Amino acid sequence: MLWKPLFDAEPVVAYGASEMMQVWLKRGLIDCAVVVCEGAGTILTSNGNLVQAIGARLTGIIKTSPIPEIITRIKKEGGIILDEKTALIDQVVGVKKALSLGFKRVAVSVAGFQSKAISEIRSLEASEKADILIFSVCNTCIGEIDVEHIAKADIVCASASKILRNQMDRMALLQLGVAIPVFALTNKGKRLILAYLETLKDKLVIFRIGKLPYEVEGKSPKLKPKDNNGQHMFAKF
Numbered sequence: 001m002l003w004k005p006l007f008d009a010e011p012v013v014a015y016g017a018s019e020m021m022q023v024w025l026k027r028g029l030i031d032c033a034v035v036v037c038e039g040a041g042t043i044l045t046s047n048g049n050l051v052q053a054i055g056a057r058l059t060g061i062i063k064t065s066p067i068p069e070i071i072t073r074i075k076k077e078g079g080i081i082l083d084e085k086t087a088l089i090d091q092v093v094g095v096k097k098a099l100s101l102g103f104k105r106v107a108v109s110v111a112g113f114q115s116k117a118i119s120e121i122r123s124l125e126a127s128e129k130a131d132i133l134i135f136s137v138c139n140t141c142i143g144e145i146d147v148e149h150i151a152k153a154d155i156v157c158a159s160a161s162k163i164l165r166n167q168m169d170r171m172a173l174l175q176l177g178v179a180i181p182v183f184a185l186t187n188k189g190k191r192l193i194l195a196y197l198e199t200l201k202d203k204l205v206i207f208r209i210g211k212l213p214y215e216v217e218g219k220s221p222k223l224k225p226k227d228n229n230g231q232h233m234f235a236k237f
Helices: 017-026 048-055 068-076 091-100 116-128 144-150 162-171 187-197
Strands: 032-037 041-045 105-111 131-137 155-157 174-176 182-184
Touching: 017 032, 017 048, 017 105, 017 131, 017 155, 017 187, 032 048, 032 091, 041 048, 041 091, 091 105, 091 116, 105 116, 116 131, 116 144, 131 187, 144 162, 155 187, 174 187, 182 187
Parallel strands: 032 105, 105 131, 131 155
Antiparallel strands: 032 041, 155 182, 174 182
16 A cells, blocks of 8 residues: 555644745745755745644654655645755755845745754844844753853754753743743744734733743643763653
């Protein structure tokens, strides 16, 4: 039986990066998204549904290899693969490619293990006089050294990182969610988050707070005991 890749553009989580990018593209708030897809690597697209279909269920991809069926489908849906032969994952090069194609308002997702790319993209934004929204994702296993780079993002998913939660009071302007909070670190990030919230049909509670993160007992993830190397294992809820 042949395996067929599933491209489902329906929302999966309330405050996911792909869900937000889907809305931003549809509303014309950004021109292009640079994201990562299994079987294709870094891709560029202006198709919001394609962004959601790619990012809804599998994120934080470290490495992948080309899968012809996926590449064919992405191209059919208006996506541009950075490197079809190797399925290269390189968000900095992906942003450079988007700018070379004439896109000026670009959103890019950067996983925690690639945090240095955030600083590189910020430097590129300044030199190219572009408008780049950086969404930092998949940050559960980051270290202290990653924070200086992640702090330059516009929006950050804290994942299960205690390190990020401890830093949010000095950095964040806005928080979405409690268990796996998402934070806006810049006015641009805050503005685009609020634009996204306008489209939600869910009931929302908004209130001022003196300190972030806002936490509710029993809803935050807990770390399992450290392994033999002294590293925390995956978070549990």
